[in-house]
Each structure stands twice: as C-alpha cells, then as structure tokens.
Amino acid sequence: MSIKFTNDHEWISIDGDVATVGVTAYALEQLGDLVFVEVPEAGRTVAKGDEAAVVESVKAASEVYAPVSGEVVEGNAAIADDPAAVSGDPAAGGWFFKIKLSDTSELDGLMDEDAYKAYVDGLD
C-alpha cells in the first residue's frame, strides 16, 4: 500500500485498484473545526478534478475533488455522522471516499510524501 498526495491537499492511499481518499492534516489545520461533511454515494462515477465531497468549517465550505477517475465504491458514513472523526492520518479511519480506479496511470502525476512535505513548506 502506498500513499500519494495532491496539490489540493488530499491524501490517497492505494491498495490494488482501489484508492482511499482523505484530506491532509495541513488542510484540516487551515479549515479549523469541522461542522459538516458530505460524502459521495457508492456507484457514482467521477472524473479526476470533479467535486466529490464537501467539507465545512464554522467559517466556510470547501470541496474535496476526486484526485483520480473511477467509480465511488464507498463514502465514509462515519464522518458524515460525526465531522470530528475526519483525520489527516490515512491510518486513522477518517477518510472521505474510496474509488475504484479507471486509469491507474493517473497516479503517476501525484506527489509522494516527501514531495508533498516540500510543497507545503513552500506555502508557509
């Protein structure tokens, strides 16, 4: 299993042809306290860059984009019920949705952990 990252501050945990997508700790820090999460329903087809989920803090609403194309296998009902369960740690269970990849080559353009770290350091 490998972890990749996007410029939009999503993490993607890849297991075979299924990608689990979440939001990074950096993005969560920027958002502040979360009060509402909407996740996609299973069966929905998304193209890379589509709005796939919504995350809202007290201040503002933000979209979570599909970092890869494919079919949504599952949206995480646990975070929709309790937005505080959203986690920047891929191992912690606070993911947004799982996508069955339609084009695994899309993964090639994503950052690894070191590259993402350097990218975030450059933002501050």
Next chain:
Amino acid sequence: MSDQDLLTTPLDSLHRELGAKMVPFAGYAMPVQYPAGILKEHLHTRAGASLFDVSHMGQGFLIGEHAIEAFETLVPGDYQAMSEGKTRYTVLLNEQGGIMDDLMATRIAGGLYLVVNAACKDQDFAHIEAGTKGKADLQILTDRALLALQGPKAGDVLAKLAPETAEMKFMNFREVEIGGINCFVTRSGYTGEDGFEISVPADQAETFARLLLDQPDVEPAGLGSRDSLRLEAGLCLYGHDITTETTPVEGDIKWVVNKRRREEGGFPGADVILDQLENGTERLRVGILPEGRAPAREGSEIQDLDGNTIGTVTSGGFGPSVGGPVAMGYVKTAFAAEDTAVNLIVRGKPLAAKVVKMPFTSKSYKT
C-alpha cells in the same frame, strides 16, 4: 492587498504571541481565531467571558452645542430624549432610506461618543462631518483601541477590577479608571451575551488586555466566533444583512425609528421609511433554520415549496450553541411568517428549512 499593506491594531504583537491566526479584514490584520479554535471560543463566550480586539472599528466624538440636533438629521434615533451616559444603536441613512452603516452613539457631556464599523469608518466620518458642519465638531479618535469583553461572567470580571461597573445596565456608558487606565466602558456588545465594549488609549491597550486575560474565566476570542455569536443572536452584519439597498423596515430593525422621529420625520429617507412603517414592505429580513445539518451560506437562494425564488440568504453558517446550521435572509413578505416552510438551494439541491423568530439563542443582557 499584500500583508505588508495591512494596518495593525495596538494588540497585534499580543495576538501573535497568543498564537492567533491573522487574516485581512477591512484593511487590518485581525485575529480570526486563537489556538482554541472558533467552536471553543464561541462556546466559552456563552459560558465564561471572552476578550475580542475590535480596535479596527472607528471611534469619534461629535461635540458642540447643537451636536445632538445635527446628528439627528442623519439618523432616525431620538437622541434628544436620552440622558448622558446612555447608548443607543442607530443607522446612518441615505436619501432613499437605505442604510449606510449601523453604529453605536452614546450621550456624553457636550455631545456624542460614536463607534462605527471598520469597513465604513472613513466614509461614515466624512458623511457625519459634512452633515453636521457648522453645528458640531467631529473628533476622530485614532489614538484609542477598542476591546470587547463578552459573556455571562463579563460582569463579575469587570466588577472585580472596577466595582462601579457593577451597577451599569445594558446600553449604559461610563468613563472609569481600571488599573490606572482611562476607559470608556459601554455595557453592550455583538454576541447576544452580557458584556462590555471598552475603549482605552492605544499605548495602554496591551497592558489592559493582559490585565483582563489574567483574570480567571477570560479567554481570547477572534472574529470567527464573533461572527457565529452575532449570527445566533440574530444581529445584523453591515454590508451583508443590511446595506444601502435595504431600509430599517425591510431589515426588521424598525425599532431604530424612535417614536418622536416617527411623528416628526426629519431624517434622510423619512418619506420612504414612514410609508413603509405604515404600509409594510415587499420583503423582510427573517431568521431561517435549515432542517438538516448542511449550512446554507450567504448568497444561497431561498425558494418556496413550488420552486419559485422568494429571497436570498444574507448570513448563514453553523451555530455552535444551536448545534446546527442557522441563517438569516430576506424573503418576500408573504413568506415571512414564523414556521413558513421554505427551501434553501445549496450546491444545486433544495434543503428544507423554515422561517423562525430570532435570536436562535436566548439573549442574556443585564437589564
């Protein structure tokens, strides 16, 4: 505007020391939140006491023998009937009856003490100066900071430092010394809680803020929670819930037109506003409670159950004390009755909501 161009308040270094997240607001670098975060800062304000820096707001004195009469030509409030040491919320009106800003004006010896919104202050002061020329002198106070101490424990906290504030009631003003610092204390605020707005000399603002923060029960709070607190309290945010395009009657703050002024007129837009008081308006500002958990933000369309557009959300978000989304906005008057079912269009989908009475949380002013 780059960060370098932003103005700072006298508490800027204190905010940074406290770990605030600073954001640009009305040309100033302001703390939107401290490390505790908006939710905790909001809830603490409803349980204890929070200290807000609102030094970006404009303060001034309008002084002169005819200051009160001159000021009344710009606003619909009755200031002649007030005694010294009393504060009243009012609005600057344009000739169409639209609201140019909302403000607090306090009767003091020789005239009025004014507090106006940061984003409007330059134009407000220019307007007040022009409108009272020859009758009163406007002195803009650029050397004073403004702090708000808000929450159910604010009264006890301040009474410990300045016992004479204990007898102050909501919308009372007093000039007092606290820790050797000259303070203009108004028992008012923008959170729906008891509390004070306190003007202090800029060069003593940090000392004063530290004195308050040293008190048990007092925590710093930023503009983020100030906004969620005022929204739950049903209070208007200028430029959003009331603007030059809305009148006090449409904005459901018609009580700013005091009785004598209603009878006599003599304020800008009086013909429009007095007619609206008599005959009503086509739209009204109302509270809106979404039924689900998704917040409806400013700009969301409001529809009736048949899908017709009936209005727009002007403020909306999550109410931490309500524990769910809250909003306010303008609807056609036929839909303004309490419990009217409406839909809010969020991300293209209708969300069920109903018109409700505001505030969303009960106010606890000291009356």
